Amino acid sequence: MRRFAILPVLAAVLMVSAAAQQPPQHIQRKRVAVLDFDYATVKSQVAAIWGTDQDIGKGIADLIVEKLVMTGKYSVIERKALDKVMAEQNFSNSDRADSNSAAKIGRILGVDAIITGSITQFGRDDKSTGVGGGAVSGLTGRFGLGGVKHTEAKAVVGISARMINTDTAEIIAVAKGVGESSRKGTSLIGAGGGDISAGAGGGVASKNFGSTILGEAVNAAVDQLCAQFDSSAAQLPTRAVVIDGLVADATGNTLVLNVGSRQGIKVGDRLDVRRKIKDVRDPASGKILRSITDKLGEVVVTDVDEQSAVGQFTGSAPAKVGDMVHNQ
Numbered sequence: 001m002r003r004f005a006i007l008p009v010l011a012a013v014l015m016v017s018a019a020a021q022q023p024p025q026h027i028q029r030k031r032v033a034v035l036d037f038d039y040a041t042v043k044s045q046v047a048a049i050w051g052t053d054q055d056i057g058k059g060i061a062d063l064i065v066e067k068l069v070m071t072g073k074y075s076v077i078e079r080k081a082l083d084k085v086m087a088e089q090n091f092s093n094s095d096r097a098d099s100n101s102a103a104k105i106g107r108i109l110g111v112d113a114i115i116t117g118s119i120t121q122f123g124r125d126d127k128s129t130g131v132g133g134g135a136v137s138g139l140t141g142r143f144g145l146g147g148v149k150h151t152e153a154k155a156v157v158g159i160s161a162r163m164i165n166t167d168t169a170e171i172i173a174v175a176k177g178v179g180e181s182s183r184k185g186t187s188l189i190g191a192g193g194g195d196i197s198a199g200a201g202g203g204v205a206s207k208n209f210g211s212t213i214l215g216e217a218v219n220a221a222v223d224q225l226c227a228q229f230d231s232s233a234a235q236l237p238t239r240a241v242v243i244d245g246l247v248a249d250a251t252g253n254t255l256v257l258n259v260g261s262r263q264g265i266k267v268g269d270r271l272d273v274r275r276k277i278k279d280v281r282d283p284a285s286g287k288i289l290r291s292i293t294d295k296l297g298e299v300v301v302t303d304v305d306e307q308s309a310v311g312q313f314t315g316s317a318p319a320k321v322g323d324m325v326h327n328q
Contacts, residue, residue, distance in 0.1 A: 029074055030073060030074050030236045031074075031075045031264070032075070032111055032112060032113045032114065033111045033114045034061045034076065034082075034115045035061065036058045036061045037056075037118055038057055038119070039055075039056050039122070040118075042056075045123040054204070058204075059204025060159060060204060060222065061117075062079070064222055064226060065079070067222055068230075073230060075266070078306075080306075081262060081306050082105075085105060085108050089105070089108065099170075102114045103165070103166045106166030109262065110263060113164060113166060113172065114163075115164070115229070116161065116164065117162065118161075119157070120158040120160055121156055121158030123214075154182035155180065155213045155214040155217040156179070156180050157179045157214070157217040158178045159176070159178075160175070160177075161174070161175050161225055162174050172235055173228075173229060173232035173236070175225045175229050177220070177221035177222060177224035178221055178224065179218060179220025179222070179223075179224065180217055181214070204218060243264065243325065244324075244325075244326060245324070245326075246321075246324060247321055247324075250318070250321055255299050255310070255311050255312075257301075257308060257309045257311065258308060259307075259308070260308045261304050261305065265301055265304050266304060267303065268301060269301040270298050270328055272295055272325065273297050274293040274324045276293050277291075279291050293324065295315075298314060298315065299311035299312065299313045
């Protein structure tokens with residue numbers, strides 16, 4: 001009887017081996033959008049550093065997008081899609097401070113959450129000493145700018161942010177980041193020799209700026225903030241994405257759909273392809289009560305842009321323009 005005891009073990013081994021050969025399952029990432037950060041609190045410091053206003057809120061938002069994507073836990077909406085919605089809905093930058101307005105933007109984009117924030121500190125550490133150039137006074141001298149030399153310059157950047165549930169406008173997570181950097185013989189945005197213009201090209205998110213002490217402080221603050229949001233990903237409920245589209249083109253087994261990332265479609269999604277058989281109407285009002293459809297097969301999405309998607313179709317009959325596509 002002992003010779004039969006090996007069968008359950010062998011079966012278990014075969015099951016493990018078969019599972020190992022299966023393709024990895026698609027990881028469901030939380031979909032978020034990041035609004036430009038408000039920097040009204042530090043606007044005068046920014047103007048003193050560059051000699052003119054710079055939209056550091058946009059640059060820091062771009063850095064946060066890059067960091068969140070790198071964690072692998074978030075799928076982040078592209079800036080062009082966000083800017084388009086802001087323009088179409090006539091939202092201003094002031095709307096980003098309001099949770100309800102931010103949630104509305106997020107719902108239009110079809111994301112699970114939207115991130116808003118502000119820059120609370122940006123510039124030289126007020127506690128530092130050694131400000132030279134007695135002719136320079138006021139705000140410029142206080143921040144060690146305008147060509148004033150220091151034996152050591154110290155930059156400090158502070159940012160805070162909220163993650164807002166787009167369904168309820170509830171704040172589900174908050175995060176803060178504070179970054180510091182210091183270096184001898186340099187200014188805040190100098191390359192090391194006191195040239196304050198050397199690191200300014202390309203904006204806050206540029207590699208050139210990132211090599212300055214102020215850029216290093218920005219990146220440290222962003223890293224700290226994103227690490228906190230990374231640990232909050234599990235708290236974010238995933239919105240139920242409903243796909244309801246049509247086949248816009250059918251060439252062989254390749255279908256082009258009239259829905260894309262804006263409706264929540266991702267590469268790897270599997271959608272049912274159905275064909276309408278008839279409409280059932282209310283005999284009193286004539287309104288359509290429901291449509292009777294027949295499933296033809298499914299399409300696996302291989303490419304997505306904001307307004308359309310491309311996929312490979314398999315089914316019992318060829319798909320054609322006008323056929324419906326839905327979530328499985």
